Amino acid sequence: MWKWNRPLARGAPQIRVRSHTLVAIRWVGVAGQGVTLLIVYYGLGYVFPIVPAIAAVIASAALNLFVLLRHWARPHIGDRDATLYLGFDILQLGVLLYLTGGILNPFLVLILAPIVVSATVLSSASTVILSLLAIGSVTLLAFRHLPLPTPHPMAQPDPVFVFALWIAMILAIGFTAGYVYRVAREQRRMQDALAEAQAALAREHQVxxxxxxxxxxxxxxxxxxxxxxxxxxxxxxxxxxxxxxxxxxxxxxxxxxxxxxxxxxxxxxPRGDTGEAFYKGPISLLVEAVSESRGMAGASVRIVREADTESPAAEPRVMRRPEIVHGIGNFISNARQFAESEVLVTIYWDSETCRITVQDDGPGFAPSVLSRLGEPYVSTRRDADGHMGLGVFIAQTLLERTGARVEFDNRVDGGAEVVVTWPRHRLEQEDQI
Missing domain, CATH: 1.10.287 (Helix Hairpins)
Structure with a gap:
């Protein structure tokens, strides 16, 4: 199997949240709570302990002012502090719900808001802690709370209904936390991988x-x-x-x-990494230069040219674009690392297409990762020690910018195979960036 060239970072990243974003979200919550309490108590005439409820809202506003002043000069809040602030929000909302009907209050669903914020921007540990805190609050509210404020007395709710509502909220907390965190994590990883791809392209442009x-x-x-x-x-x-x-x-x-x-x-x-940026020549010479520029470590590389015999066409002449240099070079380097004796690079062309196939005689791709190749952070090791699929993702992303289609497979007789195919007119364009 192949080992990818570049891990994204050394160690776990430090997660930070913009303080102004968190403060703005919490101000919206404070305003919404205050307005709702006043409308329900004075507008609708529902009776509940208004003084303790308003005190809880004031406490939340005071904490927001504290956060604003403490982090005024620092635009970011650390993961631990953000977790504490969101934990307070869950407890504060639990107090309001306790005073206004507990689990029967329709505003119970708002307890998901801190979970969503945590799953989006905080670490998995913080999200788990806040989810457990929310589940604990919902559990307490299911058994201990003041009556739901209504203009007319209500019958005691069916215990089965309360139990079902409790189960539904626990499932909602767990599903929301897990799903939102996974989506946000994939989005962050994709952004980091695209940044790496842009950095790799910038390096090739500079060279x-x-x-x-x-x-x-x-x-x-x-x-x-x-x-x-x-x-x-x-x-x-x-x-x-x-x-x-x-x-x-x-x-x-x-x-x-x-x-x-x-x-x-x-x-x-042009040869290797010191080539002429505007050089245009046969694609086979470009592949040779890229292969030589990757050093002599690993298996030898054999390049074969195959033209369509039924409809002969001249060999494509291409610009030495950094995207092609980095992408093809990455695949050849990986193949040389894991080939047992030889890497075969086949260049095929006809009047419509051009195809570069990189094959090695090594162990090939692991079946568990073959279908996911091209995604960032696909590990080929069980210990996931940082050797991820970021290199392949970068190579595929850069090649696709030139109009290529990249396919991965295992050879029937053993070894890995990468096929890069271009429409010929796209490959020979001179104005691609």
Whole structure:
């Protein structure tokens, strides 16, 4: 199986919440609670302990002011502090529900709000703690609470109904916490993976730009260097062999010739990671350059060219785009790490498509991850020690930007296989970014 090149980070990330966001959400809750209590008590005439209820709302507002002042200069709140604040919200809402009917109060569903906030932005441990606190509050409210305020006396609720309502709330808390946390985690991972992909593309662009500058400098310096070489040759020829300046003239000539060789190498066809950013040539040469740039570690690489014999077409000529360089290079590097003897890269083209197939003779992809390849953070190790599928995700994302379709499979006779297919007209476009 393959091991992915780059873990996202070293260790667990530090989770922080924007203080202004949390404060704004809590102000909405405070305002809603206060208005609801006043309308129910004074507008509808429902009788309940209004003073303790208003005191609970004031306590929540006071905590919000404390949070605002404490974190005024710091835009973020740590995971622990945010958990404490949301835990207070659950307890404060539990007090209000106790005063206004307990589990029979239709506003009981609002106890899910802190759970949703925690599952969205906090750690799994914080979400579990707050969920257990909410379940405990609902359980207490099912057995101990003041009567539900109504204009007319109500019969005692059926215990079966109360039990069913309690079960429903526990299931709602558990499902909401688990589902929202999983969705938010996948979203965060996708954002981090896309950021890594952008960073990888930026690195490839920078390398290509350096190569372009070097080639342009070599071209511009060619003429003055040729003049220096001519003058140096004339000095060597005209100065006496045993003269005072003869040795210096010979040194000048040798260094000029050395500079000429260096400039000639820079001006040559792009190779490896120092290639010309605007070079356009046969795709097989690009694959060769990418393969050579990945070093000599691992199995050898054999490149095979296959053209369609029924409808012959010229080999596609492509720009040396960083997306292709990084994507194909990543697949070749992974194949070389896990191949037993050889990596076979087959380049096929016809008038409509171009296809690059990377095959190795190693153990292949694990069946458990084959269907999920291309997703970020797909681990190929049972201990999940950080060797994730981020490298493959980045490679696939960059190649798809050029119009490619990437497919993963295991060979019948053993080994892994990656197939990258382009519509030919997309691959040969010069204005892709």
């Amino acid at each position: 290509s730009a350096v190569g372009a500058i070097a080639a342009a400098a070599a071209h511009e310096l060619g003429t003055p260097l040729a003049t220096i070489s001519v003058v140096a040759k004339e000095l060597v020829r005209d100065l006496p062999k045993d003269g005072e300046w003869a040795e210096d003239a010979e040194l000048l000539l040798s260094q000029a010739e050395r500079c000429r060789d260096i400039l000639a190498e820079l001006s040559a066809r």
